[in-house]
């Protein structure tokens with residue numbers, strides 16, 4: 530066995546409970562509209578919703594594997610269906626400050642994986658059984674484009690980290706809007722506080 534500054538954790542079995550939770554479970558995050566300031570095009574509608582019922586937009590259930598170098602933490606994200614001003618419910622989105630790849634495995638519902646490297650935008654349709662691969666250097670956001678919960682498993686290097694400011698500063702290249710055909714990707718617009 531090599532020696533480590535921080536010893537790795539012991540081998541363990543982790544079970545999917547339904548499609549929303551990992552057991553044993555580590556930290557669980559709940560993201561409500563009030564946590565998503567400055568991300569939707571219609572910031573005014575987001576703020577109004579946050580000041581009202583402040584609904585849950587998504588949850589993240591992590592396994593106990595820690596975010597430490599060389600470990601491979603996992604989490605399940607479940608995004609509830611819905612739109613804000615026609616823009617589908619989505620995660621905040623982030624860059625990995627330590628450029629590292631990541632894989633997502635679709636578990637339930639229909640969604641998409643939006644990636645942006647500061648110049649180009651890519652979209653992968655996600656559903657049960659689809660693996661979406663995020664290469665190093667691509668900011669990533671998940672979007673629920675269906676009318677039921679969309680959930681997926683993420684596996685990522687423990688040293689990757691999460692830079693949310695990058696997305697606030699650079700956007701994600703496109704916005705994912707509801708359309709007659711289901712969903713469409715439109716040009717990114719900065720958040721507005723009033724219509725027009």
Ligand code: PAN
Pocket residue numbers: 589604606620621622623631669670671683685689691
């Ligand atoms: C995922 C995301 C998760 C929530 O586990 O962290 O889907 O999205 P935000 O972190 O953008 O709110 C992942 O990409 N981890 O690296």
Ligand code: ZN
Pocket residue numbers: 623625631669685
């Ligand atoms: Zn990530």
